[in-house]
Amino acid sequence: MFAELWRITSFRLTVLYGGLFALAVVGLFALIYWQTARYQNQQVDQILLNQVHVFSTATADQLDDDIAYEIARDIRRIGFFGVFAADGKALAGNLARIPQGLILNGKPRALPVERNDDLFPQALEVRALGRTLDDGRVLVVARDVALLEQIRQSLLRGCFLIAAVILLLGVLGGVFYSLPAVRHIRDIDRAARRIADGDYSQRLPLGRRNRELDVLAQIVNAMLDETERLMGEVKTASDNIAHDLRTPLTRLRASIYRTQQSMDKTSLHRDALNHALTQTDLLLTRFRALSRISEIESKRRRAGISPTFLEPVLRTLTELYEPLANRGGVKLSLRIESSPSAVCDGELLFEAIGNLLDNAIKFTPAGGVVCVTLGGTQAEPVISVSDSGPGIPPDLRKSVLHRFFRADDARNTPGSGLGLSLVDAIVRLHGFGLVLDDAPEGGLRARMSCWQRRMPG
Amino acid sequence: MSAMIDSQSASILVIEDDDSTAEEIVAELTAHAFRVDRAGTGRAGLMLALRGNYDVITLDRMLPDIDGLSVVGDLRARRIHTPVLMISALSDVDERVRGLRAGGDDYLTKPFASDEMAARVEVLLRRRAHAAEPTRLRVQGLQIDRVAHSASFDGHDLELKPTEYQLLDFLMRNSGQTLTRTMIFEHVWGYHFDPGTNLIEVHIAGLRKKLEQAGCPPLINTVRGSGYLFGDVR
Ligand SMILES: Nc1ncnc2c1ncn2[C@@H]1O[C@H](COP(=O)(O)OP(=O)(O)O)[C@@H](O)[C@H]1O
Ligand SMILES: [Mg+2]
Numbered sequence: 001m002f003a004e005l006w007r008i009t010s011f012r013l014t015v016l017y018g019g020l021f022a023l024a025v026v027g028l029f030a031l032i033y034w035q036t037a038r039y040q041n042q043q044v045d046q047i048l049l050n051q052v053h054v055f056s057t058a059t060a061d062q063l064d065d066d067i068a069y070e071i072a073r074d075i076r077r078i079g080f081f082g083v084f085a086a087d088g089k090a091l092a093g094n095l096a097r098i099p100q101g102l103i104l105n106g107k108p109r110a111l112p113v114e115r116n117d118d119l120f121p122q123a124l125e126v127r128a129l130g131r132t133l134d135d136g137r138v139l140v141v142a143r144d145v146a147l148l149e150q151i152r153q154s155l156l157r158g159c160f161l162i163a164a165v166i167l168l169l170g171v172l173g174g175v176f177y178s179l180p181a182v183r184h185i186r187d188i189d190r191a192a193r194r195i196a197d198g199d200y201s202q203r204l205p206l207g208r209r210n211r212e213l214d215v216l217a218q219i220v221n222a223m224l225d226e227t228e229r230l231m232g233e234v235k236t237a238s239d240n241i242a243h244d245l246r247t248p249l250t251r252l253r254a255s256i257y258r259t260q261q262s263m264d265k266t267s268l269h270r271d272a273l274n275h276a277l278t279q280t281d282l283l284l285t286r287f288r289a290l291s292r293i294s295e296i297e298s299k300r301r302r303a304g305i306s307p308t309f310l311e312p313v314l315r316t317l318t319e320l321y322e323p324l325a326n327r328g329g330v331k332l333s334l335r336i337e338s339s340p341s342a343v344c345d346g347e348l349l350f351e352a353i354g355n356l357l358d359n360a361i362k363f364t365p366a367g368g369v370v371c372v373t374l375g376g377t378q379a380e381p382v383i384s385v386s387d388s389g390p391g392i393p394p395d396l397r398k399s400v401l402h403r404f405f406r407a408d409d410a411r412n413t414p415g416s417g418l419g420l421s422l423v424d425a426i427v428r429l430h431g432f433g434l435v436l437d438d439a440p441e442g443g444l445r446a447r448m449s450c451w452q453r454r455m456p457g
Numbered sequence: 458m459s460a461m462i463d464s465q466s467a468s469i470l471v472i473e474d475d476d477s478t479a480e481e482i483v484a485e486l487t488a489h490a491f492r493v494d495r496a497g498t499g500r501a502g503l504m505l506a507l508r509g510n511y512d513v514i515t516l517d518r519m520l521p522d523i524d525g526l527s528v529v530g531d532l533r534a535r536r537i538h539t540p541v542l543m544i545s546a547l548s549d550v551d552e553r554v555r556g557l558r559a560g561g562d563d564y565l566t567k568p569f570a571s572d573e574m575a576a577r578v579e580v581l582l583r584r585r586a587h588a589a590e591p592t593r594l595r596v597q598g599l600q601i602d603r604v605a606h607s608a609s610f611d612g613h614d615l616e617l618k619p620t621e622y623q624l625l626d627f628l629m630r631n632s633g634q635t636l637t638r639t640m641i642f643e644h645v646w647g648y649h650f651d652p653g654t655n656l657i658e659v660h661i662a663g664l665r666k667k668l669e670q671a672g673c674p675p676l677i678n679t680v681r682g683s684g685y686l687f688g689d690v691r
Contacts, residue, residue, distance in 0.1 A: 246568045316646070
């Protein structure tokens, strides 16, 4: 799901913008903090400098008093003062010792200090300043910057909170904007697959939000309209040719037939005429088959469709084809696993399975087997015809359904390559399914699922 | 051509608006020595059918004035049961069912081979002649019992499967007539599509073999390019 979302540009953009915005917020807070800290440090430093200035003008005795006074006055207890002997011994004030790292140059800097009264906390980070007085003693003045610390913490907290909210909003917004797109793309994907499977009546769905996708889908749909129209035209043209040629062909056949009939039984031309008759019949059969396929394909009325028990149909079929199988040295058997009925045109179903059987028997060499199986449930009956013949390689299993397609090694068996097209047309008319795969017997297995799996057409 | 036993005097009405098709039908039927009348519209056809005493009517499904279906419907409503062969350019399975339901007795799609058309007309004639269907048929010692659905030759029962019996029955009932593969398939199996060349052939071959084994002379003849014909043609 997330991977799919991530593929959507709008989602990625929204998340990216969210991230950048959060980053900007962090930056802004950092800037505010930095500025505030600088300002406060300047303030504190100014105070410290003033204090040192005041203290350094006082006399030695006065200094101790001044410091004691300052400490007493400092009710917030943020000020630190210390007077130390040259050897570092504390003489006055509330500092335990000279803070480490303090350079006695009169410039304020950030340092940790330790206090000598028992107030809490004992050690803390301050701005401190120290200088050597004229009498050699050391004066240290420091000021707690806890306020700054508080500001920093609240700024940080606020910063993270806001960044998190922005990021979350970004992701949520992205999801919100992109989910319809994801769904839309899924629908498009599904439709495109069906089109790729040869269902040219499908169109890409249009969404409500995604303008760019819609524009593309509309273009593709227009292309599909045109393709479908062209294909229809080609098909109509070939169907019309087949249809129109049937009449003159029938007449041709009639005159050949009449000539043949009126001929002397011993005439040498009789064989030639018989041959001509056979060929004409073959042609006529093909044209008839072509017309029949297109007729079934274009059939919209479904008057003949009613619940049909499949077992009797298959029994009649096996009985019908048994002599043919016997002649080819093939053993034909019928296996009834269950006895469901299907909603179908019994006559067309008969014809379809008959064609599958015809193929199985025709392509299976002598000594082989052909097995018709009726199985599945009452709701989902399955008829399969499997054989021990050469089978059809997987890459050809789609092509064999096309008109006139015959595999190269089928050239020596009679046929016109229209049988499976007819089966396919009948399957489509019913909205059934047809799968060609490998048979346990070693050859081809054609499985027809006899329940409506898609809208017929 | 096939031996015609009781059809010499038969009269046929052809209701067909298309001239060339009509000519073809008339020519073929005349060649079979039938008396043929033609009507170019449904109304004219209906009038003729009501007045004349025809043995068979060939009826175009699509007529300029009254639809072919209505013509049969009308005839049947007036208790005229002349066998009707519907001829139509509509080959849809539903169309056939509709034609037969309306009262047609057989259905042929255009374009058709005229010999097949004639064969179908003859089967219809035969059916009319045998209106009181005989329960037994006998040709040269080969006999079928149409009640018990059994066959025997010279008094010995033949072991026939149900379809083999149906096949023999259909052949014998129409002996002397050419029957096309499609007609055989339609009558014996009850399905209306092209069964392919071999399918019917192997069944005929099987039946021939059984008859031969019982000592029966060869009575099922192949008519090249057309179909089969039952009877002694020597
Ligand atoms: N049972 C099968 N075993 C092997 N190949 C098959 C089988 N059924 C069909 N085929 C292949 O599919 C092609 C198309 O079959 P079909 O449309 O029935 O045409 P035809 O039977 O006239 O050759 C065949 O020519 C053959 O190559
Ligand atoms: Mg085939």
